[in-house]
Amino acid sequence: MEKSGSRGDGATVNAETRPAFVTIALVAFALLAFAGNSVLCRLALSSKSIDPWSFTAVRLGAGALTLLALTSRRTRSATLTESRRADWKRAAYLVLYALPFSLAYVALDTGTGALLLFGAVQLTMLFLGILAGERPRPLEWLALSGAAGGVVYLVLPGVRAPDPVAAALMLAAGLGWGLYTVAGRNGRRGADPTVTTAQAFRHAAMIVIPATAIALPYWSITPSGVGLATISGALTSGIGYAVWYAALRDVSTTRAALVQLSVPVLAAIGGVVFLSEAITARLSIASLIILGSIAAGVAGRRQASSRLGSS
Numbered sequence: 612m613e614k615s616g617s618r619g620d621g622a623t624v625n626a627e628t629r630p631a632f633v634t635i636a637l638v639a640f641a642l643l644a645f646a647g648n649s650v651l652c653r654l655a656l657s658s659k660s661i662d663p664w665s666f667t668a669v670r671l672g673a674g675a676l677t678l679l680a681l682t683s684r685r686t687r688s689a690t691l692t693e694s695r696r697a698d699w700k701r702a703a704y705l706v707l708y709a710l711p712f713s714l715a716y717v718a719l720d721t722g723t724g725a726l727l728l729f730g731a732v733q734l735t736m737l738f739l740g741i742l743a744g745e746r747p748r749p750l751e752w753l754a755l756s757g758a759a760g761g762v763v764y765l766v767l768p769g770v771r772a773p774d775p776v777a778a779a780l781m782l783a784a785g786l787g788w789g790l791y792t793v794a795g796r797n798g799r800r801g802a803d804p805t806v807t808t809a810q811a812f813r814h815a816a817m818i819v820i821p822a823t824a825i826a827l828p829y830w831s832i833t834p835s836g837v838g839l840a841t842i843s844g845a846l847t848s849g850i851g852y853a854v855w856y857a858a859l860r861d862v863s864t865t866r867a868a869l870v871q872l873s874v875p876v877l878a879a880i881g882g883v884v885f886l887s888e889a890i891t892a893r894l895s896i897a898s899l900i901i902l903g904s905i906a907a908g909v910a911g912r913r914q915a916s917s918r919l920g921s922s
Contacts, residue, residue, distance in 0.1 A: 629861060634858055634861045634862065637854050637855075637857055637858035638855075638858045638862065638870060640851070640854050641851050641852075641854045641855035641858060642870065642871070642873055642874055642877060643851075643877060644846070644847040644848070644850070644851025644852075644854070644855075645847070645851065645855075645871070645874045645877075645878075646874050646877035646878040646880075646881050647843070647846070647847035647851070647881065648843050648847045648848060648851075649725070649874070649878040649881070650878060650881040650882065650885050650886070651839050651840075651842060651843040651847065652666065652712070652713060652716055652839075652843065653716065653882070653886065654839055654885065654886070655835075655836050655839040655840060655843075656713070656716055656717055658835070658836075659831060660831075660833040660835045660836030660839070661831060661832050661833060661836025661837065661839070661840060662826065662829050662830055662831040662832070663710075663713035663714045663716070663717055664710075664713070664714075664822075664823045664825075664826035664829065664830070665823060665826075665830055665831070665832050665836070665837075665840070666713050666836065666839075666840045666843075667709050667710045667712075667713045667819055667823075667840075668816070668819050668820045668823045669837055669840035669841060669844060670709065670713075670840045670841075670843045670844035670848055671705070671706075671709060671812055671815045671816040671819050671820070671844060671848075672816045672820060672844065673840065673841040673842075673843075673844030673845045673848075673849070674812040674816075674844035674845060674848045674849030674852075675809065675812035675813045675815070675816045675844075675849070676845075677844070677845040677846075677849045677850065678805060678808055678809030678812055678813075678849045678850075678853065679809050679812075679813060681805060681809070682803070682805055682806045682809050698807065698810040698811055698813075698814055699814050700794060701791060701794050701795070701807070701810075701811035701814075702810075702811045702812075702813075702814030702815040702817075702818060703815075703818075704787050704788075704790040704791035704794060705787070705791055705811050705812065705815040706787070706815050706818050706819055707783060707784070707786065707787030707790070707791075708784045708785075708787030708788040708791055709784075709787075709815070709819070709848075710819060710822075711780035711781065711783045711784040711787070712728070712780075712781070712784040714777070714780050715727075715777045715778070715780035715781035715784060716781075717777070718773075718774040718776070718777035719773055719774065719777045719778070719781060720769070723766065723773045723778075723781075724781050725762070725765075725766060725874075725875035725878060725879075726762055726763065726766045726767070726875075727773070727778055727781040727782055727785065728781050728782075728784055728785045728788070729762060729785065729871060729872055729874060729875055730759065730762070730785065731781070731782045731783075731784070731785020731786055731789065732785045732788050732789045732792070732868065732871055733755065733759065733789075733868045733869075733871070733872060734785075734789075735785065735786050735788075735789025735790060735793075736789045736792060736793055736864050736865075736867060736868035737755070737864075737865065737868055739789070739790075739793045739864060740793075740863070740864030740865050740868070743864065745863060745864055745865055747865045750907065750908065751865055751869070751908045753904075753907075753908075754869060754904045754905065754907045754908025755865075755868070755869055755872075755904075755908065756904075757900060757901075757903070757904030757907070758869060758872040758873075758900070758901045758904040758905055758908075759872065760900065760904075761872075761876075761897045761898075761900030761901035761904060762872060762875050762897070762901060764893070764896070764897050764900065765875060765876070765879065765893060765894065765897035765898075765901075766875070789868075791811075792855070792859065792867060792871075793864060795807070795808075795852075795855065795856040795859050804853050804854075804856035804857040804860075805853040805856075805857075807856065808849065808852050808853040808856055809849075809853075812848075812849055812852075866908070869904075869905055869908050870905055872901055872904075872905065873901060873902060873905055875901075876894075876897065876898045876901050876902065879894055879898075880894075880898075
């Protein structure tokens, strides 16, 4: 029989949760996928092999087709009927993230964009978590501050005053991703994360693809650009987001916000590998600060949960 109980952070957990190492593996894959999106987007837009509108449309379309193909043989009519309204809400959040993300990276450098995006994501998820009843403990606040400080240290020395429109777009993208993540975590327990992600992508593509007609005079599409956008949509977005949704059922909103601060570091490492960017002492130090803070916050939450469970 299924039992549930409080986790101490405002979340309700199921006694039949998956093993911890499985959740860790899912989260790790998802975070690598998020970093991959940044690398792929930078590769496509910096080379001007595709415009940001077309990149977003191809990305969401490829994600929708991939996920719908994976779920086409599943019996899910009841699930889809019950979650149709939620699917459109998630789709709106997905569009709010994906389109401003691409548009902003045309005018923002990588460091500034990462700082604005993940700062907005963190604040959005923390605010929504507090509204839902979560109360971060002092060590978690310290960990969040340390991780955020590491991100600032990584990017601030090279940051100039950003273009205000591009900055606003990236903040909007962070808001959209934060809302999308929380919506996935709070989704109906038992719903198939791949199915719900597929429907969100399908509806998001239905919104974005017709909207690209507005930007027809600015289209710039090459086979390499389409290829990069397709990989971003099918693998690092579609499958990556489905995996993230699956992992979120066992992760608090606070911890989900915390671990995502590792993505700028992962993206920077991806830049070194795929864009021939130099490895710097600043990158190494910032990585230690961010990843160390995340480890401290996660360990603190685990110890507090263990004490509550034994009392």
